[in-house]
Amino acid sequence: MNKTTKQLLEENDLREKQLSLENxxxxxxxxxxxxxxxxxxxxxxxxxxxxxxxxxEGEARGQTAREIIGVDFQAFCDEILAELPKRSMKQRIVYxxxxxxxTAAVLISIxxxxxLLGVSFQGRPxxxxxxxxxxxxxxxxxxxxxxxGLVEYICRTSFGEQNRTRLQAISFLVCIFLIxxxxxxxxxxxxxxxxxxxxxxxxxxxxxxxxxxxxxx
Amino acid sequence: xxxxxxxxxxxxxxxxxxxxxKETYGYEISSQLAAYGFGTIPEGTIYPLLLRLExxxxxxxxxxxxxxxxxxxxxxxxxxxEAELQQFMQNYAELSRAVGNLLSAxxxxxxxx
Numbered sequence: 001m002n003k004t005t006k007q008l009l010e011e012n013d014l015r016e017k018q019l020s021l022e023n024x025x026x027x028x029x030x031x032x033x034x035x036x037x038x039x040x041x042x043x044x045x046x047x048x049x050x051x052x053x054x055x056x057e058g059e060a061r062g063q064t065a066r067e068i069i070g071v072d073f074q075a076f077c078d079e080i081l082a083e084l085p086k087r088s089m090k091q092r093i094v095y096x097x098x099x100x101x102x103t104a105a106v107l108i109s110i111x112x113x114x115x116l117l118g119v120s121f122q123g124r125p126x127x128x129x130x131x132x133x134x135x136x137x138x139x140x141x142x143x144x145x146x147x148x149g150l151v152e153y154i155c156r157t158s159f160g161e162q163n164r165t166r167l168q169a170i171s172f173l174v175c176i177f178l179i180x181x182x183x184x185x186x187x188x189x190x191x192x193x194x195x196x197x198x199x200x201x202x203x204x205x206x207x208x209x210x211x212x213x214x215x216x217x
Numbered sequence: 218x219x220x221x222x223x224x225x226x227x228x229x230x231x232x233x234x235x236x237x238x239k240e241t242y243g244y245e246i247s248s249q250l251a252a253y254g255f256g257t258i259p260e261g262t263i264y265p266l267l268l269r270l271e272x273x274x275x276x277x278x279x280x281x282x283x284x285x286x287x288x289x290x291x292x293x294x295x296x297x298x299e300a301e302l303q304q305f306m307q308n309y310a311e312l313s314r315a316v317g318n319l320l321s322a323x324x325x326x327x328x329x330x
Contacts, residue, residue, distance in 0.1 A: 047268075053288055054260055057244065069261030079265035083272055 001216050005042040012048050015056075023055045026065050026073065029158040033077045036155035039084040040091060042217045047080055074159045091216070098212035100144065105205035107140045112198045128195040135186030139179050146175050218256045229266055230305030231255070233294060236276060237302055240293035242283075243267065267292055275301050 001009070016027055030051060034044045051069075058068035069076050087095065115130040150171050235241065235249050243260045246267075250258050270276040275298035283289035294302070 050264065050290060053290065054243065054264065057283070057289070058260070061244075066259075068259060070259040076261045076265070080268060083265060083268040 001041050002214055005040075005045060005217055008042070008045045008049065012045055012052060015052055019052070019055055020059060023059065023065055027051065027055065030073065030077060032155045032158035033074065034081070036152060036158075037081045037084070038086045038092070039081065040087050040217045043084045047084065094212045094215050098209055098216055099148070101205045101208040101212065103144050103147070104140075105202050105209060107143065108198060108202050108205070111136060111140075112195060112202070116195060129192040130195055130198070131189035132191055132193050133187055134190050135182035135184075137190065138186060139182045142178055142182070143175065146171060146178075224255070224258075227309065228258075228262075229270065230302065230309060232263065232266060232270065233275065233298055233302040233305060236292055236294045237299065240279075240291050242289045242291050246292075270298065274298075 016024055019027065027048075031044070031048055034047060037044070054068055055065065058065070065073075111132075112130070119126055119130065150168070153167070231250065231253075232246060235246050241249075243263050246263055247258055247260050250263075267276065267278075271278055271292070274295055276292045277295050279291050279293075280288050281291050
């Protein structure tokens with residue numbers, strides 16, 4: 001995100017800690033719900049700040065969140081979101097690119113470290129040409145997809161208390177199981193990637209992340 | 218208490234009316250509505266309406282320091298908002314007259330029986 005948005009976000013997070021614990025928890029749910037919308041992070045944070053002001057002032061008057069906001073928190077958020085401008089197609093592409101490039105950079109880094117450890121300790125002649133298996137490739141895609149699916153789900157249902165930890169546990173187990181399956185059955189190397197090329201790829205992805213993140217508002 | 222559905226169409230106009238008196242903030246609007254007999258309308262109901270009015274250029278907002286919190290969002294009427302308020306007053310007078318006519322006719326009928 002750009003500098004203004006980042007500053008606003010940090011300021012909001014810092015101020016949030018001055019609220020009562022109950023209101024902090026509620027505001028976390030509200031912000032999570034706003035995050036699942038297609039409004040830009042900057043717009044979300046402007047609203048975040050307004051609600052923060054509202055709750056803080058209400059607390060000072062001795063009002064509860066229900067008295068300040070009303071009984072239906074999700075309806076409150078939906079009414080707000082209906083008034084916020086949505087991200088344009090271009091903004092959405094930039095946002096998606098920033099998320100995917102960062103995740104891919106992290107996953108390739110992990111792969112690189114483990115592959116290098118693998119070739120160093122397997123006793124075979126050392127080479128910087130590292131095998132990429134179909135399992136690793138598919139596993140990476142599955143991890144990214146599941147992680148974002150899960151985050152999206154948690155954000156959208158942030159006002160429903162039930163089953164959240166159970167859902168997290170189930171997704172985690174499904175993830176582990178899938179990765180195991182992929183690792184066992186798809187062990188055959190698809191191609192070999194030189195460690196140097198991988199390092200360059202990580203750097204390029206990181207630059208893409210940095211640039212798109214700066215562009216995103 | 219006035220049902221929410223009935224209130225919905227008129228609340229925006231009423232907020233414009235309150236803002237036409239002087240620039241003010243969310244909680245104060247909520248208190249004034251209560252004083253005029255609208256019942257308890259939480260700030261959370263008013264805030265999305267203010268966002269819409271702001272988006273449509275009918276009100277403008279400015280942040281000022283307050284005695285209770287570090288900052289407060291003050292809303293004031295724009296010239297477009299002023300025009301919208303005039304329109305609302307005309308429309309509401311018409312509605313009120315029509316409903317009044319109907320209700321007094323009903324009352325007249327029952328009186329004659």
